Amino acid sequence: MPQTITQKILAAHAGRDTVDPGELINVRIDMALANDITAPIAIDLFEKSDMGAVFDPERIALVPDHFVPNKDVRSAVQVQAMRAFARKYHIKHFFELGEMGIEHVLLPEQGLVLPGDVVIGADSHTCTYGALGAFATGVGSTDIAAAMITGEVWFKVPESIKFVYDGQLGEWVT
Incomplete structure (x- = not known):
């Protein structure tokens, strides 16, 4: 049975040949991303788990990008928590102030997101x-906290819709 690109990527990261829409699967992630709003929550949950290390310090990205420069003491404390966590667990991809930008532009610019990767991010624009x-x-x-522990996440394989266009495109339409 033919597979969509999504099914092929998810199957490869689940260690399988194929997956079917609606199926629940565990997949290995290539990158877990969090920012200055979402990372402190994930960090707190991770620390409560009493894990001694993250699954892979090279596959976690922490990017302060919502309140940069920090708008108040609270936002500065959030970045401070990210920085301390990155140092403690040797997170390779912590982007210090002045070294970063918009997280969803920064990761591709740094070569951290590639075709065929599975990326989760605690931000709605990760897609x-x-x-x-x-x-x-x-x-x-x-989910980010759990992924920092296991390096995996579960997904329900999404359904897809096929669009078939008939006819001729109008003038000036490509």
Whole structure:
């Protein structure tokens, strides 16, 4: 049975040949992303788990990008928590102030999102990496915390819709 690009990516990351729409699967992630709003929640949950290490310090990205420069003491404390976590667990992709930008532009610019990757991010715009041929979706901070522990996440394989266009395109339409 033919598979969509999404099914092919998810199957590969689940260690399988195929997956079917509606099926629940566990997949290995290539990147977990959190920002200055969502990371502190994930960090707090991770620390409560008493894990001694993250699953892979090279496959986690922490990007302060919502309140930069920090707008108040609270937002500065949030970035401080990210920085301390990154140092403690040797997170390779913590982007210090002045080294970063908009998280969803920064990761592709740094070569951290590639075609065929599975990327989860605690931000609703994470799905923009689909334009690069990756499977990417937004998740909650609790999912990021769990992924930082296991390196995996569960998904329900999405259904797809086939569009068939008939006829001729009008003049000036490509």
